[in-house]
Amino acid sequence: MPLTRRGFxxxxxxxxxxxxxxxxxxxxxxxxxxxxLTGPLSSPGIGFDRGVRWATEEINAKGGVNGxxxxxxxxDTQGEPTKAVNATQEVISRHKVHAIWGPTNSGELLAxxxxxxxxxxxxxxxxxxxxxxxxxxxxxxxxxxPSNSQWDDAVRNYCMKVVKVKKVAITAxxxxxxxxxxxxxxxxxxxxxxxxxxxxxxxxxxxDVTPDILRMKNAGADALVSWTVSSGMAARQMxxxxxLNWDVPIxxxxxxxxxxxxxxxxxxxxxxxxxxxxxxxxxxxxKGNLPAKTRAFVDSVKGKIKLDDTSLWWVASGxxxxxxxxxxxxKTGSSDSDKIIGYWNTLKEWPGLYGNYSFTPRExxxxxxxxxxxxxxxxxxxxxxALAPGYA
Amino acid sequence: xxxxxxxxxxxxxxxxxxxxxxxxxxxxxxxxxxxxAGQLGxxxxxxxALFIHRLGMPIIPGFILALAACALVGVVTEIVAVRPVLxxxxxxxxxxxxxxxxxxxQQFTAxxxxxxxxxxxxxxxxxxxxxxxxxxxxxxxxxxxxxAGLEFLYRRTLVGRAFLAIAEDNFAARALGLPERNLRMGSxxxxxxxxxxxGFASGELLLAFFANGAMLNFFGFVPVALGGLGxxxxxxxxxxxxxVFQQAANFLVGGVFASVAVFAVFIIVLLVRPQGLFGAPATxxx
Numbered sequence: 001m002p003l004t005r006r007g008f009x010x011x012x013x014x015x016x017x018x019x020x021x022x023x024x025x026x027x028x029x030x031x032x033x034x035x036x037l038t039g040p041l042s043s044p045g046i047g048f049d050r051g052v053r054w055a056t057e058e059i060n061a062k063g064g065v066n067g068x069x070x071x072x073x074x075x076d077t078q079g080e081p082t083k084a085v086n087a088t089q090e091v092i093s094r095h096k097v098h099a100i101w102g103p104t105n106s107g108e109l110l111a112x113x114x115x116x117x118x119x120x121x122x123x124x125x126x127x128x129x130x131x132x133x134x135x136x137x138x139x140x141x142x143x144x145x146p147s148n149s150q151w152d153d154a155v156r157n158y159c160m161k162v163v164k165v166k167k168v169a170i171t172a173x174x175x176x177x178x179x180x181x182x183x184x185x186x187x188x189x190x191x192x193x194x195x196x197x198x199x200x201x202x203x204x205x206x207x208d209v210t211p212d213i214l215r216m217k218n219a220g221a222d223a224l225v226s227w228t229v230s231s232g233m234a235a236r237q238m239x240x241x242x243x244l245n246w247d248v249p250i251x252x253x254x255x256x257x258x259x260x261x262x263x264x265x266x267x268x269x270x271x272x273x274x275x276x277x278x279x280x281x282x283x284x285x286x287k288g289n290l291p292a293k294t295r296a297f298v299d300s301v302k303g304k305i306k307l308d309d310t311s312l313w314w315v316a317s318g319x320x321x322x323x324x325x326x327x328x329x330x331k332t333g334s335s336d337s338d339k340i341i342g343y344w345n346t347l348k349e350w351p352g353l354y355g356n357y358s359f360t361p362r363e364x365x366x367x368x369x370x371x372x373x374x375x376x377x378x379x380x381x382x383x384x385x386a387l388a389p390g391y392a
Numbered sequence: 393x394x395x396x397x398x399x400x401x402x403x404x405x406x407x408x409x410x411x412x413x414x415x416x417x418x419x420x421x422x423x424x425x426x427x428x429a430g431q432l433g434x435x436x437x438x439x440x441a442l443f444i445h446r447l448g449m450p451i452i453p454g455f456i457l458a459l460a461a462c463a464l465v466g467v468v469t470e471i472v473a474v475r476p477v478l479x480x481x482x483x484x485x486x487x488x489x490x491x492x493x494x495x496x497x498q499q500f501t502a503x504x505x506x507x508x509x510x511x512x513x514x515x516x517x518x519x520x521x522x523x524x525x526x527x528x529x530x531x532x533x534x535x536x537x538x539x540a541g542l543e544f545l546y547r548r549t550l551v552g553r554a555f556l557a558i559a560e561d562n563f564a565a566r567a568l569g570l571p572e573r574n575l576r577m578g579s580x581x582x583x584x585x586x587x588x589x590x591g592f593a594s595g596e597l598l599l600a601f602f603a604n605g606a607m608l609n610f611f612g613f614v615p616v617a618l619g620g621l622g623x624x625x626x627x628x629x630x631x632x633x634x635x636v637f638q639q640a641a642n643f644l645v646g647g648v649f650a651s652v653a654v655f656a657v658f659i660i661v662l663l664v665r666p667q668g669l670f671g672a673p674a675t676x677x678x
Contacts, residue, residue, distance in 0.1 A: 039507075174648050200647025205607040207407070207598050208400040211643035214393060232509035232599055243521030244396065263511045264599065266521055 028071035029064075029335050031056075031325055032091030032121075034084060034102035034112070041079035043258070045104050047310035047383075048126070049074070051318020052101065054305055059322070065330045070322065077103050084108035085115065092119045098335040099123065099328075101321040106132065106177065113138050122328070122340040124321045129180070133364045140337065142344050142359055144320060144352075146367045148181060151277050152188050154372040155225060155251055158275065160192060162374075162390030163249055165223045169198035169216035171237075172227035178204075181227035181253075189225075197221050204230035213240040226252040235264030242270040249273045257377040257385060259309070271378040275388040278375035281354055282312040284386045297353055298382055312383030316354035323352065397639050399523035403597055405635020406531035407433070410538060410590030411612025412619065412627030414583045418469075420559035420622050421579030423481055426490040428469045430609025431497040432462050432584055434602065436591020437512055438505055441600035445513045459588045466584025469493060470577050494605065501602040512595030519596075527596035534593035538586055539628060555579060559622070611638075614658055620671020630669065 033052055035045035056070050064070060073095050075087035084103045091097045092115070099122040103109055106127035116123045117138045125132055125143040128151060133143045146154075159165045168189055172182035179201050186199045197219035202212060216224060224241070228234050234256045241250065250256065250273065257276045265271050281294050290298060297316070298307065305315060325340070327350075332339040347366070350357045357366035375385035414429040439458035443449045449457070473489040518526040545552035557565040558575050566572045590608075591598070598604050614634050619626020637657065641650035661669065 171647075198646065200649070202647055203651065205601075205603055206642070207404050207594070207607075208639070209642075210400045211397050211639045212646055214396055215643050215646055218393070232601060235509075239521060243525070260508045264509060266519060 026067060027335075028069045029099075029326070029329055030071050030073060030095055030097040031322065032088070032095065032097040032100040032102075033072045033074045034077050034087050034091070034100065034108070035074070035104050036079040036108075037074075037076040039078045039080075041105060043310070044314050045076075047314025048102075048104050048318035048321075050305045050310065051315040051320075052322055054301060054315075055319040055322035055326075059326050065326045066333060068329070068335075070326060072322075073097060077108055079105065079108070081108050081111035084112050088112040088115050092116070092121055097121065098337070099325045099340060101325065102126065113141060116140060120337050120341075122325070122337050122344065124324060126317060126321075129177075135362055135364050138364075139361075140341055142364045142366055144324065144355075144357055144366055145317060146369065146372055147365050148184060149188075150365075150367065150369045150372060152181075152184050153369060154277055154374065155185070156188050156192060156194075158374045158388070158390070159189075159223050159225065159251055160194065162388070163223050163251070165194060165221075167195045167197045167219070167221050168223050168225055169219065169221035170196055170225045170227075171199070171212070171216075172201050173204040173230045173233055174201040175204070175229070177229065178227055185225060185227060202228075202233060204228065204233045206233070206236075208240070209233070209236045210240045210243065213237060213244055213246065217244055217246045221248060223248050224250045226250055226256065228253060229255040231255065231258060231260040231264060235261050238270045238274060239266045242267065247273075249275055251275045251374065252277070254278065254311070257375065257380060259380065262378065268378070274377035275374040276377045276385070278373055278385050278387075279313050279355060280371045280373050281316060282384045283373055283375055284379070284381070284384060286387070288386070290384060293351075293353065294384070298384075307383040308381075310383050313354055315383065316352075320352035320354050320357075324350070324357070395523040397643050398636065399525075399528040401636035401639035402632060403528040403531045403594065403635070404639060405632035406535040407590050407594040407598070407608070407631075408611045408615055408634050409535055409628045409631025410531070410586055410593075411608045412615035412631045413538060413542070413624050414587040414590065415612060415616045416622050416624050416627055417579055417583035417586060418466075418474075419616075421555065421576045422470070422474050422478065423562075424474050424478070424486040424490065425621075426469055426474060426486070426583075427494045427609055428465070428473070428490055428497065429583070429587055430607070430612055431494045431605040432465060432587025433591040433594075433608040433612065434501065434605035435462050435465060435497070436588035436593075437595040437598055437600045437604060438501055438510075438591075438602070439588065440592040440595045441510050441512045442505070445511060445600075451513075451515055455592060458592055459585050462588025462591075463581040463584040465497070466580040466582070466587070467577055469584075470580035474576075474580070475573075494609065498602055498605050501605075505600070505602060507602065509599035509601035512598075512600050514596065527594075530593045531590070531597070534589050535628065535632075538589060539624075542624060551575075551578070614654075616668075618658065618661055618669055620668030623668065623670050626668055626670030 036042050037045045056072050060069050073091050077084040101124045104126045106129035109127040109132050123141045125141050126145045128148045130148050170185050172178035198216040254276045328340040328343040329335050332343050344359050345361045347359045355371045356368050359366045374388035379386035411433050418426040439461045443454035443457050473493040477485040477489050516526050615627045615630030618630035638654050641653040
């Protein structure tokens with residue numbers, strides 16, 4: 001048979017095909033990274049993204065995992081569930097990712113979780129809504145941040161054990177998240193035997209909350225529990241508390257610690273006695289020191305990652321997501337979804353930067369509730385906060 | 393306790409009232425309900441914070457510039473969203489055109505300014521936080537100044553009377569040789585100034601926030617409907633009553649139930665007096 005140009009090309013293609021197994025070993029580990037990177041909900045996504053990039057570069061600089069580099073396929077979901085659904089389908093069908101990290105908020109996760117479950121893609125969840133985790137419906141989904149009920153427990157325990165409340169006022173903004181957080185919180189306090197003397201959701205655009213705060217004060221509340229992500233509403237609550245000379249702590253959502261609040265409070269001292277949910281790993285102790293592991297991380301990224309305009313835990317959680325996926329591939333020697341999911345199901349106190357994670361086949365809420373603490377809202381430095389009174 | 397609720401209620405109410413007047417000024421010149429009224433209020437706060445807080449201008453030039461910018465937005469509204477649809481008023485196309493422009497203003501502000509509320513500077517230094525804080529009485533002062541100014545304009549000046557003439561009977565006014573288009577643009581500029589003043593005076597209360605536009609559109613419309621379309625006196629009384637009632641409801645029932653209470657009263661009033669509390673039933677010679 002004469003050797004034609006076409007015959008040569010076909011032979012060469014076949015030879016390349018036979019060579020594929022050797023090539024596959026160097027196939028990158030593809031991770032779909034879905035985050036809100038632009039738009040009004042982008043602050044957490046930008047923080048997470050810094051951690052994701054840093055961890056990827058760190059692993060790849062050391063030669064990757066078992067010789068395989070990590071390839072992160074980033075998609076900006078802009079905080080919109082429809083865009084998150086499209087991005088999820090794209091990274092699964094077109095890019096054939098081995099695992100997905102994100103999306104990083106509950107609204108998007110509610111829309112994307114069934115798609116990821118159908119494709120059996122190992123997924124790390126960073127949303128607080130309880131129903132996102134269900135080992136029967138979503139055996140592929142593992143939560144690496146606290147759930148709503150863990151946040152709820154942390155706030156309630158702090159109010160009861162440290163503030164020693166007898167009567168509490170509970171409020172939230174009138175959003176989907178706020179309403180559900182408010183209802184859970186009210187139920188939790190009532191179950192614990194604490195008298196809820198005021199409870200209600202408030203429109204975050206309400207121009208003045210003095211009458212609402214006055215109502216809480218007159219009812220004799222010992223603390224105000226606030227579940228708002230609206231900086232305007234949070235600052236108005238703090239200003240009204242000061243104007244009415246009401247000296248009780250405000251305890252609740254981490255959004256009350258963002259720098260935006262500092263610009264909106266009428267006086268800096270209005271921000272005192274506001275305690276927000278935080279994490280042991282990202283808290284300064286009474287001497288102003290971070291835990292050793294976190295300190296080492298902060299020192300190592302100085303000048304490489306900006307930390308003063310974000311929350312340290314977002315960055316740390318971003319790092320942990322990539323490391324959890326890399327570790328699963330390293331330990332099982334495979335990027336098959338069954339192997340990754342099987343490995344995660346065996347984790348016990350896996351030491352991350354942000355927290356320690358434990359999973360079993362029946363429990364996919366991996367974040368240790370004991371790692372949640374309360375912090376002083378006005379103490380932000382390098383993205384971390386000082387512990388609230390009562391922990392020293 | 394009563395003082396705190398009254399102070400907050402009067403301040404919020406005065407702001408709603410001024411937005412109601414803004415609606416009326418635009419309506420009387422063109423028979424168009426322009427949904428940019430609330431956005432003008434929002435822009436008053438944003439421009440004030442931009443010029444005085446962010447760019448560091450002195451208060452008076454910053455104030456004048458903010459009102460001038462809002463007047464310009466008013467004129468642009470007339471040219472872009474009102475004039476093209478005047479020919480077919482009965483089809484209510486202005487609802488779409490003015491709502492569309494209002495959304496564009498809102499989104500543009502969100503992108504260029506911020507999606508988070510931004511601080512508005514303390515103007516006079518009375519910022520104790522109590523009922524005598526300037527954030528509570530500045531909107532009231534703005535409201536009184538606006539009422540006095542409009543009374544003077546309409547009763548004592550030729551331009552004001554010309555405004556009244558085109559509001560009363562557009563065709564007859566034109567037949568008399570009044571420059572209807574210029575007067576309409578003047579009315580929209582004036583509406584811009586009043587809306588901007590509402591936002592500027594209540595800036596310390598509402599903060600400079602892009603989403604205030606939608607809220608003011610909504611609550612500014614209530615006094616217009618309560619007081620009777622085109623009736624400034626009705627809008628002022630309706631607005632202040634709404635503010636005080638709303639804050640009292642926040643105290644008495646709290647949370648979202650306060651909004652339910654406000655709109656329950658609103659619906660009852662309109663059922664009893666569809667023409668508004670101060671409006672006269674429309675009569676038509678047949």
